[in-house]
Amino acid sequence: MNKRSDKRTSARVVREQIEREKRRKRRAWIAIIAIGALAIGGVVGWTIYVSNRASSVNIPAQANPAGNGIVTGSGPVVVEDYIDFICPYCKVYHDEASANVAKLLAENKITLVQHPVAYLDRFSTNQYSTRASAASACAADDGHFQEYVAVLFANQPAEGSAGPTDDQLITMGTQNGLSENFAQCVRDKKYVTWAQKVSDDASKAGVTGTPTAFVNGRKVQASANSIVAAVNEAGGATPSPTS
């Protein structure tokens, strides 16, 4: 126990304290860097989210006041549906319900508002959902929305494949009575941002899948029976007697 070893011990204690202090600081820096990394992740996500909102959108003339659906007819009961042109169930729904819906339109019982959303771009290799939705808006401008929807569903590509190209979408239209204006509209990609808007608005309306149908704002199963029943109920009409 001499003075020298005492000094040595206290020097060691001091050194250890300095060391500990250094590590504490370093630990704080590591935490800051980690939180920074998470924050950067959040900012990247936010930036992409904001920049994905379409900036300028052309609204088709036949659109509803909100600008996110194509209107057919002018009856008292509002039937809305949300369809994606590559979604197999949407084709099933269309094939099963369109005749009845057309009848309701012919009887002027309903106003039909159709939202061709592009939820399923990942199911084709060439963003078919968006392009088909945009082309359907071009067909609406040409006055043949319903006919073109039928053509699109009749030629629905399989999920996971490449959907029809823009040129093929044009041919499918012109072969079925659509004009050169329609072709130019598809070529100009006039309604590509509109397809995005329709999808955004639908998401915000709480529509998370397709097909989804509403009758006077109330969600109903997307099938002929439920829509006809809901329309009759909403219209106050008693179902026609089946003698």
Add this chain to the structure above:
Amino acid sequence: MRWISLLARLGLAAVFLTAGALKVPDLDASGRAVVAYDLMPPDVAMAVGAIQPFIEIALGLLLLLGLATRLAAWISAALLVIFISGIVSAWARGLNIDCGCFSKGGHLPEGQTPDYLPEILRDVAFLAMAIFLIIFPASRFSLDGRLLATNGSEGDADDE
């Protein structure tokens, strides 16, 4: 223990990196998955759905590198508790949704019933890994170990 912590750390890293990477290509779908839970206003849910995958990836990278392991483990545990509560609440409310954990999410087609229990059990297993890391954050091959080592030797970096 350090080897087990390494396994837990890399396992969780893989979970978050995979979950994030699967969502990034379609952020709108990720947003709709959050909307489907019906727990917040749709436009808020869309934003949450867009941000969440990037947070997951950042968290996965932290875990992969072993940087701020204990903090990352706390955040992982917090996220997993939120995910588990979300699924439990969807189940309790009888919602017919895909959890959107590693996939597109959203409502299931008519006639398809969700299977929530395995999803919950899986998340609970991940939560257990996160809790293990909170208790034993020091692991082999971590940046923490490198940066906090005393005098070059790989000391007990996170032992206090």
